[in-house]
Amino acid sequence: MNVLVLDDAQINVTLLCLLLKKIDKCKSVSFSEPEAALAWCANHVPDLIMVDYMMPAMNGIEFIRRFREMDGCHDIPVLMITANNELELRYQALDAGVNDFLIKPIDKIEFLARTRNMLALRKSQRFLEDKAMWLDESVKKATAEILERERETVFRLSKAAESRDPETGAHILRMANYSKIIADQLGLSSQDQRLILEAAPMHDVGKVGIPDNILLKPGKLTPEEFSVMKQHTLLGYEILAGSSSNLLTTGAEIALAHHEKFDGSGYPNGLAGEKIPLFARIVAVADVFDALTSERPYKKAWNKENALAYLRDGSGLHFDPVCVDAFFAGLDRILAVKNLYKDDQY
Template sequence: MKVIVVDDTRINLTLMQHLIKRLDDAEALLFEQSAEALQWCIDNDPDLIVVDYMMPSPDGLEFIERFRAAPEKQDIPVLMVTANNDNEVRYKALDVGANDFLTKPIDNKEFLARARNMLALRRSQKALNDRAAWLAEEVHKATLEIKRGEQETILRLTRAAEFRDPETGAHIQRMALYSQLIARKLGWSAIEQELILASAPMHDVGKVGIPDQILLKPGRLDDQELEIMRKHAQYGHDILHGSQSPLLQMGAIIALTHHEKYDGSGYPNMLKGEDIPQVGRIVAVADVFDALMSERPYKKAWPLEQALDFLKAQRGQHFDPACLDAFFDSWEAINEVRIRLQDRL
């Protein structure tokens, strides 16, 4: 336990150093210059500070006040030593953060008793902090387990959809990463970015409810078939909504809104502009771009420039301009993902 003694009189420092040696597990660090001691105490974590009142600037009161103003220094015990019996000085010392007092000339037994009590308090504080840190780590571990469980559930849901959908797993990875990059450019926090990365793959989970003859049809769908296909957005929402999990909550919103269009011509609810949740507007850009670039039973993959021209042409119509700008502002990273996760033929 580090006991810092601050006094401008050398003999007083020597006396207290000898007394501190009689305490269990305690080491004295001595300072004649209060400014030097203050800086050391701010830069480090003492366990007890014994500071004289009458010193050149900063005196004991200013020392304590400035020390307490430093971050995370509010709980470290401070014992003020003074020859002044004026109660006003003690009141001021209490106001600025002193925990206890000793009056000169120092009584050895009193000093040892007060120092021992304060170090016991400090040990208890440290034990409590260690316990809090341990509990925080255990909560973190438990949270990670819950997240892993959620992610496994999501993975299995998306795989269930993949078994019936000609779209590839690489498509799901790419569009999720595109969505994360767009969200990052739009200023989303790191936690929010992780959330969209994990939940975007659920965007088409509702396709498990679409009949095979429609889902796997090699040609274009007729109007009646298209109407049935479009129900997958609502189906996906119905599968995912109502959960307490933020991950599944976002997944439900994405499933329902990623086919809405900025001009109000999308489905299933013909939402317009910012009435569409931003996460749906983000995924719309990511999903359409990757769908255009991917081969399907009913179409060939588009050339890159043609796909990019289509996105630009749909600015303010299909796509939110802000989300589209974020996509193009992130193009270097998006293109790296596109190349790295190409479909294996």
């Protein structure tokens, strides 16, 4: 246990340090100038402060006020040693953060008893701090394990949908990363950026419930077939909704609304404008751009210029203009992602 002793009279410092040697596992560090003691405290955390009241440059109360303002020093026990027994002084010292007092001349037995009591208090504080830190680390570890299981669930659900869909695994990686870039350009928090990156791959999970003759049809769907295809948004929502997981709940929201259009002409609920959840508006831009620029059994890939023109033309109609602007603001990063994840590699 480290005890900081501060007194402008060297004889007093020497006396206190000699007495502290009688306490097991107690180490003293002494100062005769308050500024030097504060400088030491900036890089070390003492277990107990012993401070004189009467000092020429800075009295003990001012020293304690400044000490208490330092990080990690709010709860450190402080013992003030003074020849002044006035109540007003004690009130000021208590207000500044002093925990106990000793009156000069010091009684050896009282000094040792009070010091041991205050070090025992500090030892209890440190035990609780260590326990709180251990609990915090345990919670973080458990939370990380839960998040990892969630991510595995998302991956498996996305793979299940992908196995029945002509779209490739690279499409899922690209559109999820596009979504994260758009979210970043919109100024969303790093937590939200991570959330949309992990939830976006679930956007088409409902396709697991669409019949193969419709899902894998190489040509244009009939109105009746398209009506069935549109059900994948509702199926995806039903698969993911109702979970206590924020990730799966967000995935459900995206699955349900990523085919809504800004002008209200989309499906399944005909939502318009900001009534469409923001994450779904972001994913709509990312998903359509990648779908247009990717080759499928039923279509050729569009070139980049035509796909970008489609997004511009659809701004305010199909797409949220703010999300389109964010997409173009991050276009260099988006094209880098497109080049990174190739269809033939995933």
